[in-house]
Amino acid sequence: MKKWxxxxxxxxxxFIALLWLIILLVAGTVAQKDIGLYAAxxxxxxxxxxxxKGLPLPAGFTIMAxxxxxxxxxxxxxxxxxxxxxxxxxHIGALMLxxxxxxxxxxSSEGNMVIRxxxxxxxxxxxxxxxxxxxxxxxxxxxxxxxxxxRMLKSKQLLKHASVPFEMGVVSFHKNAIxxxxxxxxxxxxxxxxxxxxxxxxxxxxxxxxxxxxxGEFDTLxxxxxxxxxxxxxxxxxxxxxxxxxxxEKQQYAGSPMAREYSSEVILHDGDIEWHSLIRMNEPLRYxxxxxxxxxxxxxxxxxxxxxxxxxxxxxxxxxIASIIICIGLLIHLFQRIPSLLGRKK
Amino acid sequence: MNRLILILCLLFVALxxxxxxxxxxxxxxxxxxxxxxxxVKPIDTFARALLLTVNGKSSIYDEVNNxxxxxxxxxxxxxxxxxxxxxxxxxxxxxxxxxxxxELEWQQxxxxxxxxxxxxxxxxxxxxxxxxxxxxxxxxxxxxxxxDLYLKTLQYFQVSRSLSLLWPSxxxxxxxxxxxxxxxxxxxxxYFQLMKNHQDISKRIERIRLKKPADMSDMxxxxxxxxxxxxxxxxxxxxEDFAIIPDLWKKENWYAPWQLxxxxxxxxxxxxxMRMWQKMSEAYQTGDMAAWHQTAIxxxxxxxxIAPTNTxxxxxxxxxxxxxxxxxxxxxxxxxxxLLIFSIIFRPILLSRLSFISLSMGALVHLSGLIMRIIIxxxxxxxxxxxxxxxxxxxxxxxxxxxxxxxKDKSGLIIGSSLGAVLQFIGMRxxxxxxxxxxxxxxxxxxxxxxxxxxxxxxxxxxCLVGGVLGHxxxxxxxxxxxxxxxxxxxxxxxxxxxxxxxxxxxGTILGGIWAxxxxxxxxxxxxxxxxxxxxxLWLIWVVHGRITGFIKPFGFALSMVITNxxxxxxxxxxxxxxxxxxxxxxxxxxxxxxxxxxGIETLFILVISGYILYHKRRREA
Numbered sequence: 022m023k024k025w026x027x028x029x030x031x032x033x034x035x036f037i038a039l040l041w042l043i044i045l046l047v048a049g050t051v052a053q054k055d056i057g058l059y060a061a062x063x064x065x066x067x068x069x070x071x072x073x074k075g076l077p078l079p080a081g082f083t084i085m086a087x088x089x090x091x092x093x094x095x096x097x098x099x100x101x102x103x104x105x106x107x108x109x110x111x112h113i114g115a116l117m118l119x120x121x122x123x124x125x126x127x128x129s130s131e132g133n134m135v136i137r138x139x140x141x142x143x144x145x146x147x148x149x150x151x152x153x154x155x156x157x158x159x160x161x162x163x164x165x166x167x168x169x170x171x172r173m174l175k176s177k178q179l180l181k182h183a184s185v186p187f188e189m190g191v192v193s194f195h196k197n198a199i200x201x202x203x204x205x206x207x208x209x210x211x212x213x214x215x216x217x218x219x220x221x222x223x224x225x226x227x228x229x230x231x232x233x234x235x236x237g238e239f240d241t242l243x244x245x246x247x248x249x250x251x252x253x254x255x256x257x258x259x260x261x262x263x264x265x266x267x268x269x270e271k272q273q274y275a276g277s278p279m280a281r282e283y284s285s286e287v288i289l290h291d292g293d294i295e296w297h298s299l300i301r302m303n304e305p306l307r308y309x310x311x312x313x314x315x316x317x318x319x320x321x322x323x324x325x326x327x328x329x330x331x332x333x334x335x336x337x338x339x340x341x342i343a344s345i346i347i348c349i350g351l352l353i354h355l356f357q358r359i360p361s362l363l364g365r366k367k
Numbered sequence: 368m369n370r371l372i373l374i375l376c377l378l379f380v381a382l383x384x385x386x387x388x389x390x391x392x393x394x395x396x397x398x399x400x401x402x403x404x405x406x407v408k409p410i411d412t413f414a415r416a417l418l419l420t421v422n423g424k425s426s427i428y429d430e431v432n433n434x435x436x437x438x439x440x441x442x443x444x445x446x447x448x449x450x451x452x453x454x455x456x457x458x459x460x461x462x463x464x465x466x467x468x469x470e471l472e473w474q475q476x477x478x479x480x481x482x483x484x485x486x487x488x489x490x491x492x493x494x495x496x497x498x499x500x501x502x503x504x505x506x507x508x509x510x511x512x513x514x515d516l517y518l519k520t521l522q523y524f525q526v527s528r529s530l531s532l533l534w535p536s537x538x539x540x541x542x543x544x545x546x547x548x549x550x551x552x553x554x555x556x557x558y559f560q561l562m563k564n565h566q567d568i569s570k571r572i573e574r575i576r577l578k579k580p581a582d583m584s585d586m587x588x589x590x591x592x593x594x595x596x597x598x599x600x601x602x603x604x605x606x607e608d609f610a611i612i613p614d615l616w617k618k619e620n621w622y623a624p625w626q627l628x629x630x631x632x633x634x635x636x637x638x639x640x641m642r643m644w645q646k647m648s649e650a651y652q653t654g655d656m657a658a659w660h661q662t663a664i665x666x667x668x669x670x671x672x673i674a675p676t677n678t679x680x681x682x683x684x685x686x687x688x689x690x691x692x693x694x695x696x697x698x699x700x701x702x703x704x705x706l707l708i709f710s711i712i713f714r715p716i717l718l719s720r721l722s723f724i725s726l727s728m729g730a731l732v733h734l735s736g737l738i739m740r741i742i743i744x745x746x747x748x749x750x751x752x753x754x755x756x757x758x759x760x761x762x763x764x765x766x767x768x769x770x771x772x773x774x775k776d777k778s779g780l781i782i783g784s785s786l787g788a789v790l791q792f793i794g795m796r797x798x799x800x801x802x803x804x805x806x807x808x809x810x811x812x813x814x815x816x817x818x819x820x821x822x823x824x825x826x827x828x829x830x831c832l833v834g835g836v837l838g839h840x841x842x843x844x845x846x847x848x849x850x851x852x853x854x855x856x857x858x859x860x861x862x863x864x865x866x867x868x869x870x871x872x873x874x875g876t877i878l879g880g881i882w883a884x885x886x887x888x889x890x891x892x893x894x895x896x897x898x899x900x901x902x903x904x905l906w907l908i909w910v911v912h913g914r915i916t917g918f919i920k921p922f923g924f925a926l927s928m929v930i931t932n933x934x935x936x937x938x939x940x941x942x943x944x945x946x947x948x949x950x951x952x953x954x955x956x957x958x959x960x961x962x963x964x965x966x967g968i969e970t971l972f973i974l975v976i977s978g979y980i981l982y983h984k985r986r987r988e989a
Contacts, residue, residue, distance in 0.1 A: 032916050039909050043902060050898040054945045062893045122891070131888060274405020274806045275619040276610055281405070282809050302809045303816070303886050314888045332888035340890045344877040351870045358866065 029087070030094030038087045045084065057216025059149060067126060082126070089119045107354025114346030121339020129334035130258060133316070138324035141265035141290070145331045147256035149218045151238070153225065154257075155185050156250040170256065174225060187246060190228040198224040200237045207235035225253050260311065262291035269318055269325040285315055285327040300329065312337075392660025395667035397439040398685050400674055402610040402621035405806040407674075409681040411688050413609075414442035416801040417526060421519055422478070423459040423799070442526075446609065447651035449527040453481040458523075460516060464509045468494075484520055522608065529609035532558040532624055533645040534652070537596040541589035548593075557645060558600045561593075562628055568594055611644075611670075612637050618675040636673050643669060684743050684804075692736025693757060693798070697791035699729030700764070704784035707777065719777055726771075726783045730764045733787070737761060743804065747818040750807050752943070753797035755825050760790035762829030770833075770860065778857065782836040816882045824875030824900060830868030831903065831935045837861045838928025842976045845922065846983075858921040861928055862914060868931075869907040876900040895945045899938030906934050922980065929973050933966050 028034065049065030056064070064071050066081035079087075096112050099105075132145035150171045157165040167184045174180075174194040181188045196214040199222070200207055209224045224237045229246055236244050236253045244251045268286040273279065282302055289296035289308060298306045306313040316330040397411035415425045415438040427436050436444075445452040456478040460466050466473050469487035488495065495517050498510045506514070535555035539545040545552040548564055561568075572594045575587045583591070607623045614620035615634050624641065627633055643666040650659035671678045703725035710718030737757065740748045749758045763786040771779020797803075811817065841857045879900060880890040891897060910927040913919035919927065940962050 032912070032918070036909065036913065036918065039905060039912075043905050043909065046898050046902050046905070049893065050895050050942070050945070053895060058892075058894070066893050125890070129889075276402050276621060277405035277806065279405060279806060280809045281806070282812055303813045303882075305885065305888070312888060314886065316887070330888045334889075337884070337890075340877065340880055340884065344874075344881065347877070348870075348874050351866075351873065355866055355870060358863070 026094055027098065029091050030098050031091075032095075035088065035091045035095070038084055038091065041079065042084045042088070045081065049081075055216075057218075059218060060216060085119055085122065089116065089123075092116055092119075104357070107350050107352075107357055109350070110353060111347050111350030114343045114348075114350055117339055117343035117346060121336040121343060124336030124339065125334050128336065129332060131330065131332040131334075132255075132258060134264060134313070134329040134331050135319075135326060136264060136266040136285075136287075136329070137321070137326045138266050138269055141263045143263045144257040144259045146254070147258070150256040151223055152254060152256045153180065153189075153236075154252045154254060156252065157184070157248065158250065159248055168256075180227075185249065187229055187249075189251075192226040192228050192233065194223070194225045196223055197221040198237075200224055200235060209235055223253060227251075261309070262289055264289055264313070264329075266327050269327045271318065271325070283315055283318060285329065287313075392656075392663035393437070393439055393443070394685075395664040396443060397437075398678075398681050399611065399667050399670055400613075400621075400676055400678070400681055403608070404802065406802075406804065407621065407676045407681075408802070408804070409685045409688075410442065410611075411439050411685045412802055412804070414438035415688060417442065417523070418457070419799060419801055421459065421523055422457045423461075427455070427457060429455075443651070445523075445527050446530050447648050452527065456480045456483075458484055458516070458519070460512075462509060462512055465512050465516065468509065468513055481520065481523060484516070488517055488520065525606045526608050528603035528606040529623055529625070530644060530648055531600055531603045531606070532562075532628075533641070533648045534558075534600075535560075535649065536600065537561060537593055539589060539593055541586045543586040544589045544593065547586075557648075558597055559624075559628075559641060559645060561597060565597075568597070612640065613670075613674050613676070615673065615675070640666065640669060640673075680743050680745075683739060687736070687739045687743065690736075692732050692739070693791055693794060696729040696733035696736065697788060697795065699725050699732060700784050700787035700791060703729060703780065704788055707780045707784055711777070719780065722780050722784070723771060726764065726780060726787070727768060729787060730761065730768060730783075733757075733761050733764065733791070740804070746807075746814050747822060749821040749825055750811050750817055751803070751805070752940075753794060753800075753803050755821070755828075755939070756790055756794040756797060758822070758825045759829045759832065760787055760794065762826050763787065763790065763833050766830060766833045766864075770864075774856070774860070776853075776856075778837065778840055778860070781840055782833050785836060786832055810886055816878070816885075820875060820878035820882050823871050823878055827868055827870075827872035827875050827903070828935050828939060830864055830871060831907070831931050834861055834864040834868055834928045835932035835935070837864060838925040838931075839972070841921070841925040842929070842972075842980070845925070846976055846979050854921065858924065861921075861924060862911075865907060865911055865914075865928070865931075869904070869911060872900070872904050872907060876904050895942040896938075899942045903931070903934050903938050906931060922977075926973055926977060929969055933969050936962060936965055 045065055049061050052065065053061040064080070068080045069082045070077045071080045072078070092112055093116060096109070096116070101109060130145070130147075132147045134142050134145055136142045151174070152171060153169040153174060155167045155169075157167075165184065167182050169180050169182075174191055176191060176193055178191045179188060180191065193209070195209055195211050197212040197220075199210045199212060201210055202208070209226060214221050222238050224235065227234045227236065234244055234246075234251070236251060238253050238255075240253075265288045266285055267288060269283070270286070271283045272281045274281050284299055284301040286299050287297075287306070289298065289306075291309075296308070300306045300313055300315050302315050305315070311331055311333050314330040314332070315327070317328045319326040319328065397409060397414070399410045400407050401410055401413050402408075403413055403416075418427070418438040418441055419425050425438050427441055428434075429436050441452070441455075441457070444455075456474075456476075458479045458481065460469075460471075460477050460479060463473050463477075466477065466479075469484070469491060471479060471483060471487050491513075495514060498506055498514050499517075501510075503511070535557045537558065538555045539548055539550055539552060542552050548561065550556055550561075568590075571590065575583065575590055578587070580588070604625045606625050610621040610623045610626070612622045612624065612627050612633075614622065615636065624644070627637065627641070643662055646662045647659055647666065650656070650662060703722045706718050706722035706725060710716075710722060737748050740754075748754050764783045767779045767783030767786065769779070770782065771777070773779075837857060837860055841854060841861065844857065845854055876897075879897065883892065883897075884890040906927075910919065910924065910931070913927075914924050940958055944959050944962070
C-alpha cells in the first residue's frame with residue numbers, strides 16, 4: 022500500500038498527468054466548435070472517462086484526481102524547509118483550488134430565472150435538462166407537482182406514479198422540433214438538435230387513456246386530463262422565496278444600439294421579509310447561498326423581461342482563498358530565487 | 368551616455384509643442400466635437416475613420432493640385448462641396464474580380480470615384496439586392512466585398528448630405544411670395560432658413576396643388592416651385608451620421624443637422640451654431656477660403672463654450688491622431704533592430720549603444736501613446752484585441768530594456784527590437800479597422816477588472832514572448848557553438864523570465880476566474896479563452912517543474928520556450944477563430960492564415976535547429 026502511495030507522489034506521475042491534461046485541454050477546446058460548449062465540457066472535462074473510437078481514455082475528473090493525490094502525497098512526504106517555503110505554500114494553494122473545483126462539480130446547480138416587469142418567479146430553470154410535469158391544482162393553497170425527468174422520456178417508456186391517476190406511454194420525445202397541424206391534428210416535425218441547448222425547443226408525444234397527446238415546450242394552451250395539467254418544461258428547482266422584478270433598465274451609449282449597462286431592480290419576498298436589491302452587470306445579488314447575476318434581457322412592447330442567471334455553489338469561496346495563497350507562495354519563491362538567477366555580469 | 372539619452376528624450380517631448388502650427392481653420396475644424404457610436408470624438412477621428420473605411424488609408428494625395436489632403440480636409444470638401452468630392456477617386460477596390468463585376472476598368476492604384484461607382488452599382492443593383500438577401504455564409508468572398516462596397520457608398524453618401532439643409536439653393540422669384548415668406552426676392556436661401564415657414568407652406572400647398580397650372584397665379588406657380596425645391600432637399604433628411612449639435616438639456620444626446628429640426632431639441636445657442644455652419648458652407652462653396660478659416664475658428668470656439676463634454680480631451684485626441692505614436696515607435700524599433708544587426712556584424716560599440724537609444728526612444732513614444740489613450744478614453748488601455756497587442760508590445764520592450772541594462776550583452780536589444788517591431792506591425796493591421804477607441808460592451812464596462820485581470824494576463828503574455836525570443840537566442844548561440852558559460856547565463860535568464868511569466872499568467876488567469884464568478888456566476892466554464900489561458904499556465908508549470916527537477920536540460924528548456932510562443936499565439940488569437948463561448952471577440956479574416964504561418968515557422972525552427980544541434984553532438988561524440 023505504502024509503495025503505491027509513494028509511487029503516486031513521484032514527480033514522473035505528475036509530469037505525465039499534467040501533460041495528459043494539456044492534451045485533453047486542447048482536444049476539448051477544439052471539439053467545442055463541432056459539438057458545442059456544454060457537450061464538450063461534459064465529454065472531456067466533467068467526466069471520468071471518454072472514449073476515442075472505443076478506447077476508454079481518462080477525462081477531466083480522473084486526471085485532476087490523480088494530480089490532487091500526487092500533489093497531496095508529495096506535500097507530506099517532502100521536507101518542509103525555509104528554502105522551499107514558496108513552493109510549499111503554492112502547492113497548498115493549488116490543492117485548495119482543486120478541492121474547491123471538486124466541491125463545485127458535485128454541489129453546484131445553475132439555471133435561469135426569466136421574469137417580466139411587475140411579475141415574480143420562485144424557481145430556477147435548468148439550461149439543459151427538461152422534465153414532464155403533472156400538476157394537481159385542486160387545492161387552493163398549494164399545487165402538487167409530479168415530475169418525470171428527461172432521462173425517463175424515452176420511446177416506449179411507461180410513466181406512472183402513485184400520485185398520478187393515469188398512465189402515460191411515451192410514443193416519442195424530440196429535443197428539437199416544430200409542432201404543426203395536419204388534418205386538425207397536431208404533428209411533430211423533428212429538427213436537428215442544435216449544439217446550443219438554448220436554441221432547442223422540445224416536444225413529446227404521449228399515449229394516455231387511448232389517445233395521443235402532442236405537447237410542446239412552449240404550448241400556450243396547457244394540456245388537461247381530468248383535473249390534472251401536463252407540461253413539458255425545463256427542469257425546475259424551486260426556491261424558498263419569490264423574486265419580483267420591479268423595473269428593468271437598459272442604458273445605451275448615446276446614438277448607438279450597444280448596451281452600456283443593464284440592471285434589474287428586484288424585491289425578494291422571503292415569507293414576510295421584503296428585501297430590496299439592484300442586480301447589475303458585474304454586481305450580483307447574494308442571498309442564502311444563491312447568487313443572482315444579470316445575464317441578459319428580452320425586449321417587449323409593454324414591459325421588459327429580465328433574464329437572471331442563478332447559481333448555488335458550495336465551493337464558491339475556495340478559488341478566492343486558493344488564489345491568494347498561490348500568489349503569496351509564488352511571490353515568496355520569486356523573491357527567494359530571482360536575485361541568484363539574474364546574475365551579476367561585469 | 369545617460370545624459371545624451373535624457374536630452375534626446377526631453378527634446379522629443381518638447382517637439383510637438385514647438386511644432387504646433389499657428390491656429391488655422393482646418394486645425395480648429397478638426398477639433399470640433401461630433402458624436403458617433405456612442406462616443407463624442409473630434410471631427411479628425413470621424414474623418415479618419417470614414418476615409419479608412421472607404422480608402423484604406425487615412426490621407427489621400429490630390430494628383431490634380433499635387434498636394435496631400437488630410438482626412439479632415441477631405442471630409443470638409445465632402446460635406447461642404449460634395450459635387451467636387453464625388454469626383455475624387457477615393458474608393459479602394461483591391462480585388463480585380465469585384466472591379467470586373469461592376470464592369471469598371473482596372474486601374475493601377477485601384478481607386479475609384481463615387482460617381483463612377485454609383486453608376487456601376489445602379490447597373491448591378493438587382494444582383495446586389497440578391498446578394499444582400501442571402502445569408503452570410505452562402506456569399507462568396509467577392510460577393511461579400513461587393514456588398515460591403517455598396518454599404519460603404521451608402522454611408523459616404525449619407526455623410527455627404529449632412530449639411531444640405533444649409534446650402535442656399537431655394538429662390539423666390541415672385542415679389543408677393545417673397546414678401547409672404549419674409550425673404551428677399553431672387554436671393555437663394557437654405558432649407559434651414561425657410562424651415563420656420565414649413566407648416567404654413569404645407570397648409571397652403573394642399574390648396575394650390577389641386578388647381579390646374581393654367582388657373583394658378585404667378586405667386587402660386589412660384590409657390591409650387593419653392594415647395595418642390597424644399598421637398599427635393601428634404602430627401603436628405605435621413606442623413607444622421609454627422610451628429611455635431613449637442614442637446615443642451617439631455618446632455619447625452621447629439622443630433623445631426625437634419626435630425627435637430629424634427630427633434631425639437633433646439634435652442635437659441637444651437638440655432639446660432641447652425642448659422643455658423645451655414646456661413647462656413649457659403650464661404651467654402653464660393654471659394655472664399657479666408658472667410659471659411661475665420662468662421663471655422665469661430666465655430667470651434669463657440670461650441671467649446673457650450674458643449675457638455677471635456678473639450679481638452681478632444682484636442683488631445685487630435686494630437687494623438689496626428690502624432691501616430693505607434694507608427695513612430697514601430698519605425699524606431701525597426702531602426703534599433705537594424706542597428707543591432709550591424710553591431711553584431713561589425714562590432715563597434717557605438718552601434719549597439721545607438722540601438723539601445725533607438726529602442727528606448729521607441730519605448731518612450733510607445734508609452735506616451737498608451738498614456739494618451741488612457742487619458743482620452745478614461746479607462747485602462749487593454750479592452751480590445753488591438754489594445755492588447757499594443758500593451759503586450761510595451762511590456763515586452765520594457766522587460767527587454769531591463770534585461771539589457773542588467774546584462775549588457777545585446778540579448779535585451781534582440782528581444783526588444785524584434786518583439787516591439789513585430790507586435791506594433793500586427794497592431795497596425797488591426798488599427799485599419801477604423802476608430803480604435805470604441806465603446807465597450809456592458810460586461811467590460813468596469814475599470815477595476817480591466818486594470819487587474821486584463822493587464823496581468825497581457826503582462827504574462829509579454830513575459831512568455833520575451834522568454835520565447837530568449838529561447839531562440841539560446842538555440843542559435845548553441846548552434847553557433849558559443850562558450851558554455853555564456854549559454855548558461857542565458858539559461859538562467861530564461862528560468863527567471865519563465866518564473867515571472869508564470870506568476871503573472873497564473874495571477875491573471877485566476878483574476879479572470881474571479882471576474883467571471885462576479886459577472887456570470889461561475890469561476891471556470893471551460894470557455895476557449897479560459898482554456899487557452901489555462902494552457903499557458905499548465906505548460907509553464909510543466910516546463911518549470913521539468914527544469915527544476917533536472918528532467919529537462921537547458922537545451923530542452925530553450926525548445927520549450929519556443930513552444931511557449933506557439934501556445935501564446937494560439938491562446939491569444941487562435942481561440943477567437945473557434946467562434947464559440949463568452950469570450951468570442953476580435954475576429955478578423957486572414958488571421959487564421961497568419962496564425963498558421965507563425966506556428967508553422969516556429970515549428971520548423973524547432974525541428975531544424977534541434978536537428979542541427981543533435982547531429983553535431985552526435986558527430987562530436989563519435
